[in-house]
Amino acid sequence: MAAIQEFTFQDVAEHNTKKDLFLVIHDVVYDATKFMDEHPGGEEVILDVGGQDATEAFEDVGHSDEARETLEQLKVGTLKRKAGDPKPKAVATSGAVDASANAGAGVGVGLYAVVVLGGLLAFGAYQYLQAQQNATQGA
Numbered sequence: 001m002a003a004i005q006e007f008t009f010q011d012v013a014e015h016n017t018k019k020d021l022f023l024v025i026h027d028v029v030y031d032a033t034k035f036m037d038e039h040p041g042g043e044e045v046i047l048d049v050g051g052q053d054a055t056e057a058f059e060d061v062g063h064s065d066e067a068r069e070t071l072e073q074l075k076v077g078t079l080k081r082k083a084g085d086p087k088p089k090a091v092a093t094s095g096a097v098d099a100s101a102n103a104g105a106g107v108g109v110g111l112y113a114v115v116v117l118g119g120l121l122a123f124g125a126y127q128y129l130q131a132q133q134n135a136t137q138g139a
């Protein structure tokens with residue numbers, strides 16, 4: 001196995017054939033050429049994501065810890081993102097996986113905005129109802 005090195009998306013994309021296949025999962029680059037034949041899920045699905053970011057496909061299946069250990073052995077390097085490259089693939093929330101590494105700040109901020117807005121709305125509605133009640137009671 002080659003020493004751990006950095007690959008750009010372009011580098012990885014060049015390895016997309018059955019004889020030479022890299023894929024990216026969680027920004028780590030794996031050489032799946034030899035493993036393809038042994039893959040319990042079939043070689044077709046690996047070929048499909050050859051040279052690409054396979055994070056979503058891999059996590060959607062809910063691969064076992066054993067599968068993750070296999071992955072570790074196929075590691076050849078890490079992904080070096082450049083401006084204009086595709087964004088890291090978000091992991092579907094349905095998967096029983098550790099999504100913390102991938103939880104984008106955008107999602108967090110959006111969520112906070114919704115919570116804060118919801119709170120403000122509820123507070124406003126409460127104030128309004130109180131005022132209405134006071135008015136009808138002539139207080």
Ligand code: HEM
Nearest residue numbers: 032040041045046049054057058061063064066067070071
């Ligand atoms: C190099 C990366 C991959 C490794 C090391 C790997 C490893 C494995 C292993 C060990 C299993 C057996 C079940 C388990 O232990 O979870 C499995 C099953 C499976 N894999 Fe992967 N896998 C890889 C990539 C993918 C990708 C990209 C897909 C795309 C959809 C995929 C789809 C599946 C499916 C559908 C099964 C279930 C097969 C069945 O139960 O009949 N795998 N994989």
